[in-house]
Amino acid sequence: MNGSRIAAVGHYQPAKVLTNEDLAGMVDTSDEWIRSRVGIGTRHIAGPDEPVDELAAHAAAKALAAAGLTPADIDLVLVATSTAVDRSPNTAARVAARLGIPQAATMDLNVVCAGFTHALATADHAVRAGGASRALVIGADKMSDVTDWSDRTTCVLVGDGAGAAVVEAADEPAIGPVLWGSVPEMGNAVRIEGTPPRFAQEGQSVYRWATTQLPPIARRACERAGLAPADLAAVVLHQANLRIIEPLAEKIGAVNAVVARDVTESGNTSAASIPLALSKLVEQGAIATGDPVLLFGFGGNLSYAGQVVRCP
Numbered sequence: 517m518n519g520s521r522i523a524a525v526g527h528y529q530p531a532k533v534l535t536n537e538d539l540a541g542m543v544d545t546s547d548e549w550i551r552s553r554v555g556i557g558t559r560h561i562a563g564p565d566e567p568v569d570e571l572a573a574h575a576a577a578k579a580l581a582a583a584g585l586t587p588a589d590i591d592l593v594l595v596a597t598s599t600a601v602d603r604s605p606n607t608a609a610r611v612a613a614r615l616g617i618p619q620a621a622t623m624d625l626n627v628v629c630a631g632f633t634h635a636l637a638t639a640d641h642a643v644r645a646g647g648a649s650r651a652l653v654i655g656a657d658k659m660s661d662v663t664d665w666s667d668r669t670t671c672v673l674v675g676d677g678a679g680a681a682v683v684e685a686a687d688e689p690a691i692g693p694v695l696w697g698s699v700p701e702m703g704n705a706v707r708i709e710g711t712p713p714r715f716a717q718e719g720q721s722v723y724r725w726a727t728t729q730l731p732p733i734a735r736r737a738c739e740r741a742g743l744a745p746a747d748l749a750a751v752v753l754h755q756a757n758l759r760i761i762e763p764l765a766e767k768i769g770a771v772n773a774v775v776a777r778d779v780t781e782s783g784n785t786s787a788a789s790i791p792l793a794l795s796k797l798v799e800q801g802a803i804a805t806g807d808p809v810l811l812f813g814f815g816g817n818l819s820y821a822g823q824v825v826r827c828p
Contacts, residue, residue: 519689520643522636522681522828523585523650526578527795528571529560529677529782536672543668550672555758559675559783561660568599568678569610572656575678575791576611579652582828583682587617590682592648594639595624596631596655596787598708598816599662611654621648628706628816629754630696631655631787632679636811637694637821639683654680657786662708662715670715673757675783679791681828692741695733696821699725706816726760726814731767734812734822738768741808741824745769749807749827750797754814755779755789770810774802786815803827 535558536547550556562571572595580587595608605613608622627634632655639651656678665671683691702725705718738745748770753761755778765775778793785792790811797803805827812822 519686519691520640520683521686521690522825523684524579524583524682524828525680525791525795525798526575526582527677527679527792528574528578529792530562530566530571532561532563533558534561539672542665543671545668545672553759554673555780556672556783558781560677562658562676567601568597568656568658569607569614571658571676571678572597572607572654572680573611573614575656575680576652576654577615579680579682585650585682587615590617590650590652591620592639592642592651593617593620593622594635594651594653596627596635597624597657598626598628598631598786599657599659600624601661607656627819627821628708629756629786629789630813630815630819630821632790633694633811633813633821633823634696636681636683636691637696637823640691643683643685649685651683652680653683654678655787655789655791657788659715659784659786662713664714669719670717673784674715675785677782677785677788677792679788679795681791690826692737692824694821694823695737695740698820699818702818705818708816723760725818726756727763727767730764730814730820733820734768734810737812737822738810738824743808743824746771747808748773748810748824750774750776750803750809752776752790752794752797752809752811754812755782755793756784756815798827
């Protein structure tokens, strides 16, 4: 085998929906204020009895079913998350236990909002190198656990959820070369820190960085896949803020692409946002099997990672 591919995807969101009107009863805000600044209308919030590994397991089970596979077919589980409660067992091990996956290697990756694209690249590398035959790659975050619900600048942004992909060996590469990196000296611009941990960010700094520094990097990810941005069928960026997504997508130059805007109904779900949005596009039939799709994550640590994949 010369490469790897995404065989199937799946996603999961908690049942509870928190609207902008709900938030207006909690902090000094309004539906108009939120929509005009971040483009979000609703978000899903997990309950106290729904840990992040449960969200991840639901999404992974759907991806497995869509691929026609059983838990025993998986030998690597990678979970991108920054909201794991415990240091050990890690989230991936708990997902494997929930699904009954025997003897798989289980690892968590904490690259915050760029976590899924980092984990996807890691799975691609492992499969290409022969270290795994089939991997579950999951992005899952319970941002409600790390949110200050009295801070209107951050609580209006976040949501909970998970998305997953099954990655397996393929004759022809269908996951393009990753382009990844970071700006460590600006790493404090997005953070989850303290006791208890709380999400905070320097919103204007992140906006300027994302809309001015990231477009050429995203275009280089396309070049590594041998494509021009105009060749893309879809662009799935980290669903941080609609006011970041729209100008960034325009500056990339993907003039013929569907641009994922799941942030409007899901909020910022951190590592879950890209697989969640991708899975919804597939479910809706907005993209077809084999279509080239740019996945591009960015955020915490001011890290970024992107690759072009073929739609399952």
